Amino acid sequence: MTPQTQPAPAPSPTQATAGTRRGRRPSLGAVALYPATFLALLVVAWFAVTTTGLVQPYIIPSPVDTWKAFTDNPEYLWGHTLVTTGETLAGFVIAAVVGVLVAVLMVYSPTLEKTFYPLILFAQVIPKIAIAPLFVVWLGFGASPKVLVAVLMAFFPVVISGISGLRSVDPELLELTSTMGASRIKTFWKVRFPAALPELLSGLKVAATLAVTGAVVGEFVGANSGLGFVILQANGNIDTAMLFAALIIMSALGVLLFAIIQVAETLLIPWHASRRNRG
Template structure:
């Protein structure tokens, strides 16, 4: 009897080859053309409104003036973008550390969950623009208040998504782990943590955009640098092109950070990202 060199697939089950680079790029293009077309349509509408004089230039800057200001003051925008980026990343990383730790404590201790969860909800519903001045009074006009506001903005989606992920484990898996002699720590690293990562990344993608908003809100209250400071100065000087340019740069910063988190998700969870891509492709 000949020895089989490869395992045969079960009858009726077709093995799907791993998609190549060209196929993956084609999938990205297929999923991206709709938002790109909508963005182009909005850009054309913006240009038409300003070019035809339907809105005065001091109310809405034209696309040409907006991007001309970015080109002329590139160093100015770049330096202030770096400041906002640093505040955002610092607050976002702290939100991940504190949020994941709080989620683990809440999942493993019902007492802590019943005590901490109402406080988290109370802190979330408080407008951050209302408490940001207090942070400036307590911490001064340095970078610390902006980082703290960014942390508060990003913290809630991180902790809630992590709690959801840790609680979504099939109880039979936990029973099987206990039957095989795995302790709580090993069960956490081998079962709970990997299964919770898709939920966590969903919260991270929301949290990173909120962290940008938090950093800008902190700069609105009191700062002498950063994109929030740029917008405040432009608003005070009625410099609409600079104001719109600041808004464009903030939007681009949020989009880039969101894309980086999504790219990290693809490398950390390739099975999850490929399954999402397959579902989007087959639904077209």
């Protein structure tokens, strides 16, 4: 029956902040261990089927031949890798910027959303490989048709994740800011945009991997450089070792872009639940 007039004793700060995100985040080694082990087993299996003569080398080249494709043609591969990387990055950046702008416009204007959403959906469902030749007709054999295909591939996930991210903001927070007399622009930068970042970054990760595909699809249709061109040439020469080398570089390119955004995520949204629950 003690009267409670004092504020409740607060739990100690150390207790509340113990075990912060940083402390629980696993190291790179721990993250890489399982996939690295699996990859090593895969290479062993690859050795096994190729060196025993189980599979002909023109169907699957041995790891040694593939390695040779790298070491014998470093400048050739590097040059074409740079071309594809440039197209991919240009496509990704344009898709990200335009995608976010479109998402913002749609969230703020229902009329714009009703007008353009079906068109964007339409642009998304067209098979890109089918319209790529048209871009070559329009834009020639330079980098621009490849960049355009990459943009088209990467654009959609950015818009979708941007719209749902911008809508995910707590409506009560927006009401609160309306009693603060702040401008819409200030509310956007201080509330809406940061709230949208987790979903937007997920969309950007998907977009990054699609941008690589887009650039290579563009190269398939008409190019004299880039990894898509390397693959077509190697295919024509039945040089499967070179083909494998190009495939490996392309995958590495996609993974690298994905990883860069992953790192950006830990820097931009360390507060986000999906990241802190992961460990």
